Amino acid sequence: MSACPALAYHRDVILDQERCIGCRYCSWACPYDAPRFDAESGVMSKCTLCNERLKEGMAPACVELCPTGALSYGPLAEGDTGRDVEGFATMGIDPSIKVIPLREGGRAPESSLSETERYPGEKAPSMENSLRSEWPLAVFTFVAALLFGLATAFARGGTDANPLLFVAAALAAMAVSGAHLGRKLRAWRSLLNVAQSWLSREIAFFTLFVVTASVFLLWMPNNSLLGWAAVLIGVAALASIDMVYKFALRPSLTHSAGAFLTGVFLTGVIAAHPVLVSTAGLAKVFLYTRRKIGFARTGVHVRPVASTLRVGMGFVFPAAVWMMATDAPWGLAIAGVLFGEFVDRCEFYGELETMTPARQMAWDLERRMEGKRGQ
Numbered sequence: 001m002s003a004c005p006a007l008a009y010h011r012d013v014i015l016d017q018e019r020c021i022g023c024r025y026c027s028w029a030c031p032y033d034a035p036r037f038d039a040e041s042g043v044m045s046k047c048t049l050c051n052e053r054l055k056e057g058m059a060p061a062c063v064e065l066c067p068t069g070a071l072s073y074g075p076l077a078e079g080d081t082g083r084d085v086e087g088f089a090t091m092g093i094d095p096s097i098k099v100i101p102l103r104e105g106g107r108a109p110e111s112s113l114s115e116t117e118r119y120p121g122e123k124a125p126s127m128e129n130s131l132r133s134e135w136p137l138a139v140f141t142f143v144a145a146l147l148f149g150l151a152t153a154f155a156r157g158g159t160d161a162n163p164l165l166f167v168a169a170a171l172a173a174m175a176v177s178g179a180h181l182g183r184k185l186r187a188w189r190s191l192l193n194v195a196q197s198w199l200s201r202e203i204a205f206f207t208l209f210v211v212t213a214s215v216f217l218l219w220m221p222n223n224s225l226l227g228w229a230a231v232l233i234g235v236a237a238l239a240s241i242d243m244v245y246k247f248a249l250r251p252s253l254t255h256s257a258g259a260f261l262t263g264v265f266l267t268g269v270i271a272a273h274p275v276l277v278s279t280a281g282l283a284k285v286f287l288y289t290r291r292k293i294g295f296a297r298t299g300v301h302v303r304p305v306a307s308t309l310r311v312g313m314g315f316v317f318p319a320a321v322w323m324m325a326t327d328a329p330w331g332l333a334i335a336g337v338l339f340g341e342f343v344d345r346c347e348f349y350g351e352l353e354t355m356t357p358a359r360q361m362a363w364d365l366e367r368r369m370e371g372k373r374g375q
Helices: 025-029 053-054 059-063 127-155 163-178 182-192 197-218 224-247 261-271 274-298 304-322 330-350 357-373
Strands: 034-037 041-047 248-250
Touching: 025 224, 041 330, 053 197, 127 163, 127 224, 127 304, 127 330, 163 197, 182 197, 197 224, 224 248, 261 274, 261 330, 274 304, 304 330
Parallel strands: none
Antiparallel strands: 034 041
16 A cells, blocks of 8 residues: 555555556565456456445455355454465565464365466566566666766766757656556556655656756756756655665665666766776676676576676676777767666566565475475
């Protein structure tokens, strides 16, 4: 409810589909996989425990229609929840569900289904699948970091900037981000929950950054106070972009493609500021290397082709150009940096994972089996 930028949820588990913008952020925030995206209607849907039936004193339809009487509905005693049941993540919001175990001597039915068949919606994350659905966000967040770098470099007098190109890129990025929504004409609702939702804050701060930076670049380029105000707002926008992914199990907020870190790095590259380039660049190299080593140790695919492109074009090639004579093709070096950063941002979305019951069940099962092996 607090994550939804459009204020489409109510505390009594009701989802108002007339308010939903179809951004799917609630599915990231919910560890119980309750909200589901309805591609046909372009909005989210979820079980409401048949709220309209409860108001009439009736049980939910699933309880009333269950032919074996396996389901029931009623008040739970304090502490009588499913916190110890496999598949229920410990998130401080224990679901009000009680699972009655098998009778003594009872056996669970055997299943010949593989994990993929049993949970068809929980395929292992892949770069192709993630980017296919999240590419508008990848483009938007990358352009946001680039625009921040341009505005900051100009504010400190380190480079020239084409104001019209800046505005055009900003508007294009905002339009592309809207392609992610199931209901694009309701995009304005994404600003309604600035008090609680990082997604709302991301949109609000980025819009304010674009307006402030555009005024600065177009009409008041000599007003340093306005320029640095745009930079501070840009910092808030990039920080909000990073915080949107706080629900993700992977990647973490210290990913090498983090929006704020990328913005600082691109500022140094565009302004040719050696301290920013070296500091942010080394931080990126460290985080990227640490992540890939961690993947290799745990058996996660490291994507060698993407890694080679990211490191070769994003770090090695620009460094080689910068070590050349003063007449080196700086524009080509910057192009290499941008290419490498975009590859890293694409990998960010390819690695994105959020908590789901299927994933939690798999973890619980693995811990249980490790416990048995240790006995």
